Amino acid sequence: MPVNTASLVIGLSYASLLFLVSVGLSVVFGLMRFVNLATGSLYLIGGYIGWSVARSTGNFFLALIAGALAALVVGVLIERGFLQRLHRKELLQVCLTLGVAYIVQDVTRWIWGGDPLRLRPPELLRGSMELFGSVVPIYRVALIGIGALLAVLVWYLLERTKWGAYVRAGVDDLEMVQCLGINARRVFAIVFSLGALLCGLGGALGTPVTGVAPGTDIQLQLMALIVVVLGGLGSVTGAIVASIVVALVDTIVRTFWPEASFFAVWALAALVLIVRPQGLLGRAA
Amino acid sequence: MLELRDVYGGYGEGFVLNGLSLTVEEGQVVGLLGRNGAGKTTTMRAIMGLLPRLAGEIRLRGESLIGLPPYVISSKGLALVPQGRRIFPSLTVTENLLLGARPPRPDQRVRWTVEEIYRLFPILKERGKIRGTLLSGGEQQMLTIARSLMTQPLVLLCDEPSEGLAPVMVQRVGEILQRLKQAGLSILLAEQNLDLALSVIDVAYIIEEGRVIWHGSAQELLANRDLQETYLGLRVEV
Amino acid sequence: MAVPALQLEHVSKVIGGLTILEDISLTVQPGERRAIIGPNGAGKTTLLNVIAGFLPATRGRVLVFGRDVTKLPAHRRVDVGLLKTNQQPAVFHELTTRQNILIALLRGRHSPLGLGGLVERDREIQRLAEQVLEEWGLLDVSDVEVRHLPHGYQRRVELAARFALRPKLLLLDEPAAGLAVDEIPAFIERLKQLPRDMTVVLVEHSMRVVFSFADRITVLHHGAVLADGTPDEIQQNEDVQAAYLAGAMRGRDAGAA
């Protein structure tokens, strides 16, 4: 009874969301050495824009695309505007992205107000189904599928093509990378924007589950930080594993000791980092 | 193959290159010689499109390179072996090596494959999995050369490849340059080590304050001790 | 015989399954100038790091002036009188030359942690710093951040900082690398003027520096000692010629050093 199919589905679907939010952060943070504390804000933007589009068009898939694109735009703005200037200046990055987060928080509250909003899943994915004797919402199962698909895609892109190496090399020595015939700035821009895009997509996909409201950004930002650090900076596999670990631990603790849930995840993070400072799958620094 | 005419260039205000002209013919090894600070590295950087300020003419097979970003210049067939090696610390040796790898271009005389590279530099295969900067200095130098070769260059710009190397390694580098020369690569070699330079180059340019003050064949330079003393500060050691 | 300044007993270093140093034993007498040469990748830098305590030895013992320091962390070895320079100058780039010197001079002055007393008010230290700066010809650049200085000056700052600590055993890792050719003779002079009670271990590729300075030379090859002897012996050694010198010291310029 303790861990049945339903909790597994719940955990994994949550893991999918966490992965989408954190993988961008992980790559940007771990490979580009850019501490993006506006990750939660990108999720928020994805969620709100997704909601608005769904509301006006009634089309869920359009909402997903719009949410992802909106986050992409903001991501590109951050990349164009600041990324290059603040290369390797962690403290300034923290300060700057916190500023961005503040602005996004305020602008979204201005536009969408403070009421929690919620996107309805498409007709097709509403309701629940039976899976190995447990009732689970269909949307959650779909979420797992989407998450897994994107995880494989991102993993392939960064770990099986040269893109990951391009990014790391570019952070080490931009000039030299260019001398090897690689347009590193474009690589940076694409990877960063891709991270933002996934984040926004996460926001739009997550809205049927978590809803969006003021404060959602902070929640997701914190979870993403945990996942990234637990998994190891810059490791896509790490982000996948950590998303799953965090989501399952969270789910299980919530079921049995709800009061301690938010505390548990942090305790887990602290413990892991104490034992393995570089995270589960991090490259030794 | 590669031609520079009246190139002016610099970093901040003022020019480091003051009307520099030189030519590298196909299959030729051209020495770029001069004292510290003469502008050798700056010349190489100018060719690669890395200088913030640049004027004049730089052509590869008649095609102008001025104003192109470095990655385009690289794709046209130029590769830089930079001074100080500049290995990427967060990549492994293999990743460093393969980062800029490209399929050979059709008009190329020598085509570099990974096997070929490993034959030339076996240590790179052995050490493949460690981070590039953990290699010793000489190994790093080999990696740098190999890394450039993987971009299938027509012209190799080699900036002081012997710096920081043990005598035996200096000799190895000399041999490697010979091999590359035999393979038909055009090379522009900046070197303070005259012995090494003279062992491979066909033609030499001596520069000072960013302009050419003498050029001629390697034999002429070898014969002309005065020239060596005045402009190069004769090398006594290897 | 006096207690050796440095004694390595069967030192090995394995990193990630790779044996980088293998069973190295050597003894350096007090006041000796010892050069360690060897091909790139022979393990010279690694050896110096093991001696200085930046890398733990996998096997074997390191003794400095008779004291077993194998287990001591790097900073504690400084107490025994051991200091090391780096292949890239070990200086604090964002600090001024003076601050760089002060940091060295202040080490453990007031209390183990240096808590107490204001640096600016410490006349004695300021005077000493001034003296060091002058001695090394750094007065002109004393308030310039070191990162703005050319390489040769950075090297000088590094050495000045080490000397300020009056080491008894100094390890130098390629101090002449990156110096302009015209700077090298002056540099050799400076090395030669080092106080005779200071023991020096020098790793260097410039044979000009090595042969004009060293009393004894140890040749490292593939992480093991290939040869050990006086400069003349080394120059005659066929193995060394093959593995390292490649005719360098036989050629026409050998005498010019």
Next chain:
Amino acid sequence: MNAKSISAQWRPAAILGLLVLLLIAPFVLPTYPLSVLTEILIFTLFAMSLNILLGYAGLPSLGHSAFFGTGGYAVGLLAKYLGTPAPLALLIAVVAGIALALITGPFVLRTHGAYFLILTLSLTQVLFGIVWLWRRVTGGDDGLPGIPTPKLPFLLGRVSDTANFYYLTLIVVGIAIATIAWVVRSPFGLALVGIRENERYLEGLGYPTWTLKYVAYALAGGYGALAGGLFAYFKGFVGPGQISWLLAGEGMVMVILGGAGTFWGPAIGTILVLLLRYEVSAFTQRWVMILGIVFILTVLLLPQGIVRLPNRIREIRAQLRREAPLPRPTAPAHHTPSERAVERVIERS
């Protein structure tokens, strides 16, 4: 050289002037601005304590609120349950902060950079969780209200209560800041800067770097807790908000905006952030956005912090006079020594 010695000459006078202003503030300021000033003093101490880690030792802590909260709760619990007199309670708060640092130090100091950031954040969150869950003792999310405000006995009846507590804060913070100045200007302070620059090089000079970091962490913890204790008295209240990482983040912003690694920078950052937070919000609902914009602009225009504004202006003027400062060498590896470069460097200094 000149500019520097002039500013050095004026420094004692400036500090004295500031002190006089602070001393007479209660006589010219009405109560509300005075209480804002009190809060600024307390947060200045908080930011300066964080600066020891962030600015001097280069350890980016995103969990400094743990110490602030520890101090606050120590004071709150002691005052509420035991009626401990303020001096003793503050002392215990400091000890508690140091103790927390000594316990967590061995764990967090194993890491650096981004990992240090997150690990300190995690510890803060764990502490937050404990406070939140342990409602019986800590009051949970309601916190502990009703902490009596201590007063300086010799001023009782002579000045208003607000002014009285203001003076108390001024004395405590003044002493604390003076000791921080003493710490960072001592050899220890210079060694911390060495750690920030390159820990390994410093170790090579014979400094016990780990111990130095540990001590710095403990000191920062102690000062942070002291600020937290004062704040609890000031508000008469302590709640989980005082441990929240958002506070730690704000502290970080204060330090960076003002100028990390400079002595007075954090104070300036504190004033800016608090004034934005409390005063701008009275004019506009959009103060959060303004705060964000200020962060961004400062980072972009004054990356070294507001405290370097004069330098920055000088730099820009110099640029306008086409006296571009020496270009930074781009190549990290070998920089060839050339007489020209040295000459230029010497000219500049």
Next chain:
Amino acid sequence: AGGGATPTPTSAPATPTPAPATPTPPAATPTPAAAATPTVVVTPAAAAEPVRIGLIHGYTGVFAALAENLTRGIQLYFESIDNTVAGRKVTFIQEDDASNPEQGLTKTKQLVERDKVHLIIGYNHSGVALAVRDYIHQSGVPTIVDNAGAQALTRDPQRRSPYIFRVSFANGQYEWPLGPYAVEQLGYKRLIFTASDFVAGHEKAEAIKKAFQNAGGEIAGEVYPPLDTADFAPFLQRISQMQADAVWAFFAGADAVRFVQQYADFGLKDQFPLIGVGDLVDEAYLDQQGDAALDVVTSLHYSPHIDSPENKAFVDAFKKKYGRIPNQFAYQGYIAGRVAAEALSKVQGKVEDKQALLKAIKDVQFVGPAGPFRFHPETQNVVLTVYFRKVQRLPDGSLGNVVLGKRENVDDLSF
């Protein structure tokens, strides 16, 4: 730019303490108060300076929407009387406490000491209200709490203050009547209780649990998820494994929307009917929740579908101004505004006579949108009419909380 703010705190309060005789035109001092005031204040009758009311809520942060609605209600009422009482203009100084106790305290001090407000309306967050309670008590500014439900504020003889009134509710006050109602009218004998894990959640749950047990009900289980739970799935899992007749729930804000939606997603609605606190299906969220909210039965001191002329007038006015149906918070704000206005006019706008003002507030009585309004003389907390409501589809196709029944005269000592 930031420096521009500095002189304000010093210059503003430097003006002489409010003596009704000195007619300081507000435009002369660049206080924020002035910024918020329409500058034309030439009502010859009212020579006195305007009445200053501080509005303090968490306009940023998680409770932003709630704060917004409270403010709308207050403003709606004051606009209906032209922002004037007894010929004296009323101005508002709005401050953001960010639902954070420390900031609430600072802001309250700011209102009292810098802006010298005569009256405070506000506090949506219990933590803030409790944190400022001592300060308000000391400074003696009449304060009308328009939402924060912390019981201690009025129920605890030690903590209540003659200066503090509450027009909204004490936690549990409108929840407990659903206990007996569930047993007697809905026929539920076993209930699962779930609520957000914070003070209000526990206070509310305790109140109804006691009333439910007294009425003969039995507690089948309890689950307390943390505030701001992104994903309720694990808790729902646990609930689904229990045995009961129905689930009683209290969640607010984003939590409410998520909970109701996920409750339906997991098919729990078929297993156990959902009942609970009105916040769960607030009018502001019904649209988001959609069918998931249908048939949820809740208790609350208000519903926009109460059938009375007073309510109709209020709903119409609100709709006209803001284009939406008012929810409980808008209602609370409206009531708070009315209480303040009626008390002020009773003392002829002489806010300077604090004792008279306090007495006037205490004595306020009227029939409002949700029925008769009065304060309990001892606790100074509102005496409520509690409505039992059910979410149903209205003739116009939208969802609404339709009133099933009510219980009158519920005060905060009744549980």
